Amino acid sequence: MKYLPLAGLNAFLERAAQSRKVYVPVDEEPGKSSYRLWTPGTVVSRGLNTTRSAKDFFFPQTENLAGFRIEDKKIRVLDPRRETEDFAVFGVRACDAASFGILDKVFLSEPEDTYYKNRREHGLILTMTCRRPAETCFCSVFGIDAANPGGDVSFTDDGSGWYVEAHTEKGSAFLSGMEELLEDRDPSGAEEARNKTREIMARLPLAGLKTDAFGGGKTKALFDRPEWAELSEACVGCGTCTFVCPTCQCYDIRDFDTGREIRRFRCWDSCMYSDFTKMAGGNPRLTQKERFRQRFMHKLVYFPENNDGEFGCVGCGRCLRSCPIHMNIVKVMKRLGEDDHEQ
Amino acid sequence: MRYDEIFAAMLKRAKELLADGTVNRVIGWKRGEFSYDVTPAVFETPEELDAGFVYDAFCGANVSKYLIRESEKPGRILCFLKPCDSFSFNQLLTEHRIRRENVYAVGIPCEGMADVKRIRAAGIDGITGIREEGERFIVSTLYGEESMDRREALAERCLCCKSKRHPVFDELIGDEGEDAPDDARFAEVARLETMTAEERFDFWRGELSRCIRCNACRNVCPACTCENCVFDNPASGISQKAAADSFEESMYHIIRAFHVAGRCTDCGECSRVCPENIPLHLLNRKFIKDIDELYGAYRAGDKADARNPLVNFTEGDAEARIVHERGKA
Numbered sequence: 001m002k003y004l005p006l007a008g009l010n011a012f013l014e015r016a017a018q019s020r021k022v023y024v025p026v027d028e029e030p031g032k033s034s035y036r037l038w039t040p041g042t043v044v045s046r047g048l049n050t051t052r053s054a055k056d057f058f059f060p061q062t063e064n065l066a067g068f069r070i071e072d073k074k075i076r077v078l079d080p081r082r083e084t085e086d087f088a089v090f091g092v093r094a095c096d097a098a099s100f101g102i103l104d105k106v107f108l109s110e111p112e113d114t115y116y117k118n119r120r121e122h123g124l125i126l127t128m129t130c131r132r133p134a135e136t137c138f139c140s141v142f143g144i145d146a147a148n149p150g151g152d153v154s155f156t157d158d159g160s161g162w163y164v165e166a167h168t169e170k171g172s173a174f175l176s177g178m179e180e181l182l183e184d185r186d187p188s189g190a191e192e193a194r195n196k197t198r199e200i201m202a203r204l205p206l207a208g209l210k211t212d213a214f215g216g217g218k219t220k221a222l223f224d225r226p227e228w229a230e231l232s233e234a235c236v237g238c239g240t241c242t243f244v245c246p247t248c249q250c251y252d253i254r255d256f257d258t259g260r261e262i263r264r265f266r267c268w269d270s271c272m273y274s275d276f277t278k279m280a281g282g283n284p285r286l287t288q289k290e291r292f293r294q295r296f297m298h299k300l301v302y303f304p305e306n307n308d309g310e311f312g313c314v315g316c317g318r319c320l321r322s323c324p325i326h327m328n329i330v331k332v333m334k335r336l337g338e339d340d341h342e343q
Numbered sequence: 344m345r346y347d348e349i350f351a352a353m354l355k356r357a358k359e360l361l362a363d364g365t366v367n368r369v370i371g372w373k374r375g376e377f378s379y380d381v382t383p384a385v386f387e388t389p390e391e392l393d394a395g396f397v398y399d400a401f402c403g404a405n406v407s408k409y410l411i412r413e414s415e416k417p418g419r420i421l422c423f424l425k426p427c428d429s430f431s432f433n434q435l436l437t438e439h440r441i442r443r444e445n446v447y448a449v450g451i452p453c454e455g456m457a458d459v460k461r462i463r464a465a466g467i468d469g470i471t472g473i474r475e476e477g478e479r480f481i482v483s484t485l486y487g488e489e490s491m492d493r494r495e496a497l498a499e500r501c502l503c504c505k506s507k508r509h510p511v512f513d514e515l516i517g518d519e520g521e522d523a524p525d526d527a528r529f530a531e532v533a534r535l536e537t538m539t540a541e542e543r544f545d546f547w548r549g550e551l552s553r554c555i556r557c558n559a560c561r562n563v564c565p566a567c568t569c570e571n572c573v574f575d576n577p578a579s580g581i582s583q584k585a586a587a588d589s590f591e592e593s594m595y596h597i598i599r600a601f602h603v604a605g606r607c608t609d610c611g612e613c614s615r616v617c618p619e620n621i622p623l624h625l626l627n628r629k630f631i632k633d634i635d636e637l638y639g640a641y642r643a644g645d646k647a648d649a650r651n652p653l654v655n656f657t658e659g660d661a662e663a664r665i666v667h668e669r670g671k672a
Contacts, residue, residue, distance in 0.1 A: 031463035032620060034553075048468065051618055052555065061555065062585040134468050135377060135485060200485065205376070205471055234383040234409070238559035240618050252584060267585030273558075275575060324559050324616035325404055326380035334376075 002175070003185035005161035012181050013038050013090065016174070020086035020124065023057065025050050035089065044091065048134055049316060053246035054089050054096040058119045059103060061243070062267045065115065065253065069261040078261065083115055088124035088174075094149035095139045095316035097127045099246035102314070105307050106249050115266075124174055127151035129197055131159060136317030138206035138330065144314060146201055147194035156190045163190035206315075206330055213337040216305035222297065227335050232292035234325045239270035241319040241328070242295065247312050250276070271295045296332045344452050344517045346475070350398040352516045353423055353451060357396070358389045360421050366447050367418035370409055372402040378473040379459040383409060385420070398423070400475060403456035403498060405612050407431040408565040414442040422446055425453040426520065427500070429509040430608035430644030431565035436511065437647050438606070440568050450509030452517040455493075455501040458615065462496050500611030500624065503527035510645050525635075528609070532628045540670075547593065553619040554592040556583070560613035560623050566603040566643075573598075600626040605634060605651035608644035637661040 004012055016022045022038040025045040033045040034052060067078030100120070107116035127149035130137070139146055148154070152171030155162035164182060166172040175182075201207060214222070242248040252269040255262050269276060271294045277284060285291045303312030319328045357369045373384035373395040381399075383406050386392045405428045413420045424432055429450055435441045462470065462482060469485035480496050482489045494502065505528055507520020535543055561567045561574075573579045574595060586592050609631060613623040634641055638652035638660065652660075 028553075029464065029620065030466065031460065031468070132469060132486065135470050204485070230384070233385060236559065236562040236616075238557050238562040238616075240555075240557040240559045240616070243555045243557045244618060254584060265585050269584075270557075273575070275577075320376075320380070322618040324563050324612075326375050326382050330376060331382075 001185055001187040001190055002164040002182040003161055003189075004155070004164050004182055008161070008181055009044060010040075012178065013042075013044075014040065015178060015181060016088055016090075019177075020088050022088045022090060025091045038090070048130065048132060048137075049093055049095070049318065051318070051322070052244055053099065053316065053318065054092045054125075055099060055103065055246045055248075057087065057089050057123055058100065058116055059107070059249065059251075059268075062265060063115060064263055064265050066264045067261050068264070080263075081115070081118075083118040084122055086122050086124070088126055090126040090128075091155075092125050092127045092149070092151055093130055093316070094127065094144050094146045095137075095314040096246045097125060097149045097151045098139070098142070098144045098314045099316075100125065102247045102303070102307075102310065102312055103249055105310070124153070124170060125151035126153050126155060128155045128162070129157050129194065131157045131193075131197065133197070133200055133204060134317060134321075135205050136320040137201075137204055138209055138315035138317065140201050140204070140207055140315070141209045141211060142311050142313060142315050145198070147197035156193050158189055158193040163187070163193070165190075206317075209330060209333055210337050211300075211311065211333070214300035214304070214311070214333065215309055216301070218301045219297070219305070222301060222336060223293070225336060228289055228293045231327065231332055231335055232289045235272070235288050235292050235327060236324055237272050237274065237288050237291070238324060239268075239272050240322050240324065242270040242272055243268060244318040244322050246314060246316055246318070247299065248295075271298070296329060299329065300333070344454070346399045346454060349452055349516060353398055353449070354392060354396060356449060356514075356516065357386070357392055357421060357423075360447065361389060361392075365419065366421040368413070368416075369396070369421045369423075370406050370413060371423050372397050372404065372406075377470060379457070379462075379470065385409075385413065398451070400455070400457040400480075401459070401473075403458065403615055405431055405563075405565060405610050407435060408563070408568070410441045410446055411435065411568060414445040416445075419445050419447055421449065423449050423451045424509060424512065425451060425456075426504075426506050426509050427453065427608070427610045429511055430506070430642070431610050432644075433511040433647050434606060434608050434644035435565060435568070437644070437649060438568070448511060448513050450512035450515040450519075452520065453501075453504075453507070455497045455504065457493075457496040458498040460620065461498070462491065465491055465495060467491065498611065498615060499622075500609070500614070503530070505609060511647060529628060529632050531622075531625055532632050535625065535629070550621050551593045551596055552589070553621060554596070555619060556586065556592060556595065557618060559616040559618065560596075561599060563612045563616045564599075564603065565608070565610060565612070566606045567599070596623065596626060600630060603627060604630040605641075605653035606643050607631065608642075637665065 013022055017038055023035045024038045025033045026036040027033045027045045033047050033050045035050055064080040067080055069076045107113040130146040150167055152168045153166050155164055166175045250269045251266050253266045255264050271291050299312035304310055313329055360366045369386045372381040374397040375381050379401045381397055381401050383404050407428045436443055467482050467489045470482055472483035474481050478493045479490050480493055504523050506522045508522055574583050576582055583591055607627040611624050634652055641652050
């Protein structure tokens, strides 16, 4: 099996960066990292997850979809599209890698979202196993294996380097140009590293989180549960959970008049915001309770209902770490999933 | 007082005040999954209090803003206010945002609030439990036990605590504290002031470039109580659902800092909640420092009917030209 020693990472990324932009997690300050464009000298973070997810590369927070300019009584359509450049994201964990499958179901179902599709086609996903999962991790609850993150190429971390494996044609093609930068190693080391990760995953405090109460067909049972009121009462209505979430996919499209032209942009929306789904005639979710409920019903009931039972959460734990008042999907699942609740 | 002693007194008092009908609800903090993830919550019965009520070094969340909504509900609510929170509460009373008669305020001591981000920044993660032992936090993790100096885990706002005194309360638990000297609080602002305008601009552009516009700073801020914020109102023309250019995120923070100037009590919630660790409190502290220097020492939230210097004309006020004079320096 191919192996990349820690000391060979820079040469590897340098080679990768010759054919495309390469983004890597970088420590911005102790304990906090974000994806940055790799340039010579960039130090790759050895920490766990980035504050923002890898979703941003495929579904950016803001993008211009089109522009319009009126010239001589004719409307000229301007094409601002630039999402056809090759790029790679290195260090994607199993949770974020799984989030792409969820986003695909939304953006690649008919009618396909060509902006997203182009980025998916031009993006190479280089995943990494987790050596030190955090107490906030619960990907295993959704059937995700932190020791087998998939993607185009996976990097199995043994502490002093990575066992490198391609999982797609795109990944094989990428690795074929890297042969001399990789060593050959016995694959037993990779299995050992994976087992270590799985052993930790099994004893995580949230590993036993139950999903039985959720899934398709549970709308009626859950929608009017009285617990939504107490769960949502302290929610400040910010968008932190939705913006750091790798699977939140709601967006808004608006036209902006620059004075010279119209720019049609798309930006992330948040169900936590008071103007979410506001429309002519009013807003179907008048208080924070309804908005809050929407977020969790979407991930735990509506999404699985429409997608063969697949949940819309990957257990990355970012919302557990970022919410200003520490309310999150785990607390919601525990409260609503309690067996002894009164209907 | 140790936190467990304070908490025991709070729990006892909460049950008494519920039992004698002084209040019908209690707002405080509720225990979470781990030892650090408490959530503000309203408790209605002694059983609910026993099940989840907590007060320890992780109850940094300021509950005063919730009283805007809670004081509109029937009955009286008991709130436990740390010194910081009581300044916010008093400022909200000054702005007539809370129905005072519907709130029973108990001032509680604060021994400094820890920030789990600072524990993680010290390289400790996988946190399964935290306990205080004297001046140290003993942190159990998935990877073994760690220990760190208590002060190193405290939030920045607590390391330069402005006051241990409660400017408003109906009763107190423990002895009343005193104001702290301001030097430490303004040290970082003073450092920024020594920069050139370009350096300072670069500093703020760098910090604010990380903003994801989640609006957590605004929504948690006890001074941000507009019913419809200008940034949420499409009719305002500057609603900024998405940033048109890279300066717009900075704009949002600049406007917000101006709007809370003279009203911000420096509770530090904006920086606590920022997922990107932007030191937003420094913007507000700069205004506080300037107001102190230009109009005389003033503390928002210290006195309930006070007029803040920015809305109170006196002959000795700084003239507008101060902007140009200072700009040259």
